[in-house]
Amino acid sequence: MSALQAYATHIASAMDILAEAHGMSERALIDLGLPDVEAHDLRALAAVYFGPTHFSRKQRHATTAARYHDLVTLKLIEKYVSRVRTKRDAWNLRIELCRLRGPASEIARRAKQRLRDLRPRRTPPREGVQLLRRPNGPWTMRITAPSAFLAELDAALNPARPLDSLRDLLRDTAAPSARTTTNVIIPLNALDRILDGDGEEVTLRLTNGATITGAKLVERTFTEHGLATLIHPVKGPVNLYRTSRYATEKQRRMAAAENPTCPWPPCNHPADKAQIHHLKAWKHGGLTNMDNLTVCCPYHNGVNQDDPNAPPLRGRLARVNGKVRWVR
Structure with missing residues (x-):
């Protein structure tokens, strides 16, 4: 048997090697002639598949499925499993990846997909105003608000004198300026949902980069005129959205x-x-x-x-x- 054949046989007998390595110290593995990095990796893999765990049933499933993989593939699997936050999810991902029979690229693709699924959704920041007061220097105000509101505020500021124009707005002394016109993109199916009373569930995009719900669009468009009751051709008055507190x-x-x-x-x-x-x-x-x-x-x-x-x-x-x- 050539050296290359011996190496191929070595990495293919992954579970037998890990079973034998379980319980051995890293020093003992190094004394057998293994590089220190390889000794460390073998001990870690042996602990995963043969060490004590509260998830012994899942460990048995993973060990059975892992017998079809070589050491290189098992190391690849652990690379992705190590990024999972909870032990239960880690074992579930390990079992799923071990049960794949495709090439390493397929295992990596599935692992990345599952990691995206397990990633917690980012909660949107809370709307509000934060003020940073510096003892020696200018203060900073941070505003978190709906995109449509901030887009309008940005359009109302004079880029050449933003602070002065903001001060004028706050004092309500701003001179009339050219109004920036932006388009609200309303697909026909979205318009149907708004007219049917589901405006809160519809998100519309504006050409200034902002977004707005269908309900907010109705409110902002008609509330000054008191005409924000939508009339459905069959259902009659459907929704008043936020423009009126009192029911019809x-x-x-x-x-x-x-x-x-x-x-x-x-x-x-x-x-x-x-x-x-x-x-x-x-x-x-x-x-x-x-x-x-x-x-x-x-x-x-x-x-x-x-x-x-x-x-x-x-x-x-x-x-x-x-x-x-x-x-x-």
């Missing part, structure tokens, strides 16, 4: 038809004498839309816990599986 007469009737009495158990206050209640409070951004409205007697409307994140007290009304229910 049709919405009142629909809410009463859904709940003839106050839905707070065991209240039996008639809907005809009840108030209209926002399930997600208006002050917390709730919309005057039918899926967010219900009838409620004056007493329970007053004691309803509007903040769902506050410690539970009297409870609140919420829509659960399409029905208005009292929850705590």
Whole structure:
């Protein structure tokens, strides 16, 4: 057997080598003639497939599947598995990769895909204003706000004198300037959804780089004129979005038809004498839309816990599986 054949046989007998290396010290492996890096890697792999673990069942599955791979491939698998945050997810990824029979490039492609799937979603930053006060030097203000708002603010500033123009805006003394016109791109299918009352679920792009929801577009376009009620050709008035806090007469009737009495158990206050209640409070951004409205007697409307994140007290009304229910 040539040296090259011996090497190929050596790396192909991965699990037998790891089983024998398990329990040996790194020093003992080096004394056998292994380079220190190889000794370190062998001990690490042996600990994965033969060492103690709380996931012994998953370890058995991985060990069985890994017998089809050589040492080089097992090292490649561990390269990607080491990037997983939790041990359970790491074992699941290890088993999945060990069960692949394709070339190393296929294993790497699958590993990268799974790592993207496991990556936690980045939460958007909270809107607000932060002020950095320096004892000796200029201060810095950082504004985090919807893109459409900041795009408009940026368009209103004079690039030649941004601070002065911002100061003029704050003092409401800015001279009329040429208004920057930007287009809102509204695909026809998105327009249908907005007219059907799903504007909050539609995101539109502007040619100034910003984005805006369909509901916000309706609000900003018509609220100055008090005309933000959309009329569906079949359903009639659908949504008022954020332009009006008060429900229409049709919405009142629909809410009463859904709940003839106050839905707070065991209240039996008639809907005809009840108030209209926002399930997600208006002050917390709730919309005057039918899926967010219900009838409620004056007493329970007053004691309803509007903040769902506050410690539970009297409870609140919420829509659960399409029905208005009292929850705590």
